[in-house]
Amino acid sequence: MKTVTLKLNSGSHDVIVGPGLLAESGYHLKGLGLKGKLAIITDATVRKLYANALKQTLLASGFEVTILNGPDSEEEKSLETAGRLYLELTDMHAERSTPVLAVGGGVIGDLAGFVAATYQRGVPLVQIPTTLLAQADSSLGGKTAVNHGSLKNRIGVFYQPRLTISDTNTLKSLTKEQLSEGLCEIIKHGAIRDGELFDYIESNLDRIMDCDDEALETIVHRSVKIKAEVVEQDEFDLGLRNILNYGHTVGHAVETVSDFQVPHGRAVAIGMVVAAEISNRMGLLNKNDVARIEELLTQAGLLGKVPKIERDRLIEAMHHDKKIVGGKIRFVLLKTIGEVTVTDDVSLDLVEKVLSEKL
Template identity: 65%
Template sequence: MTTVSVRLKTANYDILVGPGLLAGMGDRLTELGFSGRLVLVADSTVKQLYGEKLAQSLSAAGFTVTTLAGPESEEEKTLETAARLYQELTDSFVERATPILAMGGGVTGDVAGFVAATYLRGVPLVHIPTTLLAQADSSLGGKTGVDHGHLKNKIGAFYQPRLTVSDTSTLKSLPPRMFSEGLAEVIKHAAIRDKEFFSYLENNLDRILALDDDTLETMVTRSTEIKAAVVEQDERDLGLRNILNYGHTTGHAIESVSNFRVGHGQAVAFGMLAAAGISHRMGYLDSTAISRLQRLLERAGLMTEMPELDPDRIIRAMQHDKKIVEGRVRFVLLHEIGDVFVTNTVSPSLVKEVLVNRL
């Protein structure tokens, strides 16, 4: 097991990474000072896969668990789902000291985290991410929220957990497609901040795809460390943290225009490649770096071709991006692998050229 400590102005907490950690959840929560009652939010698949193992650990530590149904898909990442959970918490007489355990993927973490942040003005939150996307990215950093119409994460709050436990054994039950989606965020962290980690992924991707325990722990830990270091410097997403949106300007627009038929990781993968193409056409990035990125994304089973969507609609959707400033879309671009910068000088015509003519 590896521990990554996060130290913020508003909160300090640990992220535990390694195989077999669910079996010790009861003891971990006791060490944090919790006792008595807990609320578990998880979807039906996660409950079926891991509910019994978690329940055994919590019961052995003396906890009583109230289980609530989490969102089953992105389509349920809504205020309506949050309202249902508020009502169920109220009906169950949940108090302010009762922690919510958000167990599952990014959608569950976002919604349950938002509910924890806002119910009774805030109850304790513990993340138990079970997908690679959640372990490597979405459960880290305190962002919670729901979608509004076709706009991702339009309503939300910053809310830090008391603890995050990433049991890498859960990654072995993921469908290959879902595992690949998580790899997009891992590759993103390497591309923006750590060229040595990028090389590690290139050299060890076969072991990663074979779900080797040690390699999975190393990969998730390093991805966690990269994001945690950025968040520690910019918790509220006012400056440096913008670099974590590499690939997301185009990626979120693709998700929106496709009505979320294109998954988050796949959309971000193409978004990263599009941003690399823009970087190259603006004279910042050499073609060798683009080739390395494209090859790694392809090997990881990720999308490197423009989906069959109207590029003009994608560009219009970018105008609704949460991080738009004075009507100008911000892009994260590459100088080289491991070195990025943020700019709002990318013209819509250049974006369309890259989308239409590929890279």
């Protein structure tokens, strides 16, 4: 087991990473002084795979456990679902000291975190991510959100968990596509902040995709450390945290214009390649590093065939991105693998030219 401690102005908490941690959850929750009732919020798939067994582990540790059904999809990550869960927490007589455990992927983490932050003005939250994307990225940093109509992740609060438990054994139930989706964000973390992590993934990709215990623990732990370092310096996403958006300017636009036919990880991978090429054209990144990024994303299964996308619609979609500053498109660009810069000086002509070559 490896531990990363996030030291924030709002308080510190640990992220623990390793195989077999679900079976030790009761011990770790008691170590926080938690006791009595708790609520597990999960989805139908994770309930069958892990949440029912987790309930038995926690019952054996003396907790009173209620499992509540959270959203099974992004469409269900809504105010309506949150409202239902508020009523169910009330029905189980949850108090301000009653912990909420978010057990699942990013959708569950977002919604359960939002519910924990707002029910009775805040109850203890424990994140237990079960996907690679959630363990390496989305469960970290305190962002919670729900969707409403056309508003995606626009309604939410920053709310830090008391503890994050990342049992890497849960990653063995993921499909290869789901592993690739999560690996995209870890490759991103290496590209922006840790060249050695990028090198490790290049050298150990087969072990990672085969769910080797040591390889999974290594990449999740190192990814957590990178994001923790950034979040510690910019808890509320006002500056440095922008570097975590590498690949996302184009990536979010690809998702939107494709009507979400292109999954998030694949869309961000496309965005990373485009941003790397722009970095090279602007004299920041050498051609060898551009080729390494594209090759690793290809080997990870993230750069397959994509639906036909109109470049004009892509550029228009980027204008609506929440990272826009002063009407200009903000790009996170690479200086080298492991170092980035944020700039608003990327011309639309250059963006369009690179898009025409890469899509």
